[in-house]
Amino acid sequence: MSRVGKYPVPVPSGVTVQIAGAEFIAKGKLGEARLPLVTDAVETTIEGDQVWVKPLTESKRSRMMWGTTRALINNAVKGVSEGFTVNLEINGVGYRAAVEGKTLKLALGYSHDVEYPIPDDIAIKCDKPTSISISGRDKQQVGQVASEIRAFRGPEPYKGKGIKYDTETILRKEGKKK
Structure with missing residues (x-):
């Protein structure tokens, strides 16, 4: 089980996030960050001011991409807000x-x-x-x-x-x- 992936990514005020197809988009005061998502291994959802990442199956690839995707989303959100x-x-x-x-x-x-x-x-x-x-x-x-x-x-x-x-x-x- 991923120790990183199970936690949600908090979205700070001033940052807007959206999922457009297979792409995660974060916009903030420092600009815009786009991140391609691995839709065959993990599911990404936005609930309120949090972004959740969940594996689709228990396969090795899904478990690997779970924590990786969560970390990349966290870096994109932090990058457009703080840098x-x-x-x-x-x-x-x-x-x-x-x-x-x-x-x-x-x-x-x-x-x-x-x-x-x-x-x-x-x-x-x-x-x-x-x-x-x-x-x-x-x-x-x-x-x-x-x-x-x-x-x-x-x-x-x-x-x-x-x-x-x-x-x-x-x-x-x-x-x-x-």
């Missing part, structure tokens, strides 16, 4: 970031600056030259952009230089001994 944010930290002498128009410029110790084009649905802010804040309504897209930026110069274990998530802990290694 998602991922924070990155830059460590290293001379390493810095700046937003110029629709481009993120990163100085990461290479012979050239790395330029990352910012996608349309994503907002990137650099409050300090060593911190990057990525926000948007699609959790998957926010995480993907953060991962792509981190991949330009991942943190190394000896001095901790590079780009890391603010919640990430870098396991430090001891340098060579004489």
Whole structure:
């Protein structure tokens, strides 16, 4: 039995949800999110200000899609009401970031600056030259952009230089001994 799927998704005030055919639509202050539903495995219903997901059968696919569909619906509702944010930290002498128009410029110790084009649905802010804040309504897209930026110069274990998530802990290694 799904531990996630059995709970309803609460719909906050200011968010409207509807099911149109095999598609879940959530509209809120941050925009609109559309999610294709798996109608052959789970049944999705809206009751008042809650969205319920129930498996159609006891098959393995229905049980797998039960919790997955509920989590995706919850992320869509949270995304249009609050949004998602991922924070990155830059460590290293001379390493810095700046937003110029629709481009993120990163100085990461290479012979050239790395330029990352910012996608349309994503907002990137650099409050300090060593911190990057990525926000948007699609959790998957926010995480993907953060991962792509981190991949330009991942943190190394000896001095901790590079780009890391603010919640990430870098396991430090001891340098060579004489």
